[in-house]
Amino acid sequence: MPLVQLNPGSGDWHDVKHAALIVWKASQIPDVTALQNDLRNHYMNPASTTIDIHTGINQFRKAILVHNHETIVIAFQGSADDEIHKNLWTDGKGPNWWDFPYPVHINGNRVHCFYLGMWNGMKSAVFSALGDAIAAMHDHDMVPKKVIIAGYSMGGGVSTLAFTDIIEHIRHSYGSQASSPQDWASDHTLGSLIQHLTFASRGAGDQGYLTLLNNLYARYQIRAWDFLNHWDQTQHLPPYHFRCWRGHRYILPHEVTHQFGAGFGPLGHWIQGYYQAAEWMTDYGSDQVRSAYLSGYA
Secondary structure, three states, X not given: OOOOOOOOOOOOHHHHHHHHHHHHHHHHOOXXXXXXXXXXXXXXXXXXXXXXXXXXXXXOOOEEEEEEOOEEEEEEOOOOHHHHHHHHOOOEOOOOOOOOOEOEEEOOEEEOHHHHHHHHHHHHHHHHHHHHXXXXXXXXXXXXXXXXXXXXXXXXXXXXXXXHHHHHHHHHHOOOOOOOOOHHHOXXXXXXXEEEEEEOOOOOEOHHHHHHHHHHHHHHOOEEEEEEEOOOHHHHOOOOOOOOOOOEEEEEOHHHHHHHHHHHOOOOOOHHHHHHHHHHHHHHOOOOOEEHHHHOOO
């Protein structure tokens, strides 16, 4: 089956805006209680919850889980200013200065070593927070209707390595592979339940890894989209052996981005600009946002 495409108009942009808002707010508000209160005010829902997720190898949190009504968002954050160089840590290396770097693989496919370490460091915390959110819904006779995996820049790369584990955790804990399967998580509902939405995602795997990931998206008809400002300069930076060839990458053209220069910053990369562009698309829509792979941009 083909990969799911973004529909024309503004309908699909509500969830994109929601994902971008959470990643942007998380980058601006380091204290989780203050972040939770800010999001509660935004949603006008005092029961909304926000959970910090740490990796154990980064100084600050690198993800949050937000539960609001019947929607769960797992948002992976971008790099702090003093972490930008870690995007280049693609290979593993021993503890000694003379140890040679070595490529890291998952099932024979090469992946980004540091991003994988980040995901492995927070995996159990993500699954625990997801279980708590689902249990809270059950306590109120609700089930999840949307589980959005979101990421920005470095966080987009981490989410790429996390996605398969998250969907398989849902399938085996609640869905078709569970001992007591629940309808909301069955294989035939995953396409409406789960989305993978990223912004200027960094590459995290080789072509073999991303081919398997794209096959997973296609099998369950997952909405898997990355959004890229047409003048985002970070896409020209190394490493060059990993690219974001996953799902559909949609290029935000000048028509959409020109009024948000301050939000995008000097390199066209800040998450605030991506949120502002998604908000504009939600309100006005545009037929100028097209897949890089179908339009020949990539």
